[in-house]
Amino acid sequence: MKFYHFELAGRTLMDIEGLGTQIHDCARVRKLIDKHGEKFLYEVFTEREITFCSQRSHSTEYYAALWATKEAVFRSLGTKWKRGISWHDVEVLCTKAVGPKVVLAGPTKERAIKKRVAKIRVSFAYSRMFATATAIALK
Template identity: 40%
Template sequence: MIIAIGTDIAKVERVEKAYQRYGQRFLEKIFTGGEIRFCLSRKHPAPALAARFAAKEAVSKCLGTGFHRGVYPNLIEIMDNEKSRPTVKLHGRALEFGKDNVFHLSLSHEKEYVIAVAVMEKV
C-alpha cells in the first residue's frame, strides 16, 4: 500500500555552484562515498549530483521529516541498480523513520533542471 509520495525539483546550476564553491566539504555533507564516486565518474557530474539531491529531498518528504529530526541528506543514499534504475538505501536515523517500507524512485533530467518523484510503500 502506498503511504507517501514526495517530489522535488533542483536547478543543476545551483548544485554545480555549491560544488565549485565548497568542493569536497559540500559533497561529504550531502552525499555518501558511493554517490560521490558515481557522480564524479560522469563526464558532467553536476546533473547527476543535482538528481541525487532532488531524490534525497523527495525521499525525506516521504519520511515526513524533511532534513530535520536527525535525518540528514547523507543518510539517504541514491544509487543505480544493475539495470541503471535509481534505488534508495537509508542509513541511521533515516532508516529508523523508513524501516519496513520500500521506495520507488523516478528521476528526470532536462538541461537546467532535474526532478525526482519518490513513492513510499508499506511492505
C-alpha cells in the same frame, strides 16, 4: 497523508504511505560545488554517490538529481532534512540493471520502519537546467 491500495486484475497492490517530489536548479548546484568543493559533496553525498556522479559526463546534473532524490525520499516519509537527520541517511545507488535504488540508514531508516514502509521506489530525470525526482514509499 494516507492513500489506499487498489486492485489490478484481481491482484492487490501495495499501499502508498507517502509521495515526495523535488526539483533542483542545476546551475545552483554547480555554484555550490564550485564554492565549497569537496566539503559540500561529502556533506550531502556518500562516497559511492560521489564516485558514481564524478564518472558521468554530466556530473552536475547527476549530483542535482541525486540530491533531489534524497529530498523526495524524506518527503515521502513525511519528514525533511533537519538537525539529527543526515543527508547520508538516504543513499541513492544507480545500476543499469535495476535503475536507482534507495538505501536508508540512521533516523530515516527508523522512521521508515516505524511507518512500516517496505519499499521506496524512486525515479529521477534531468536536463541542462533542472533535475527532478519522485519517491513513493510503499507498505
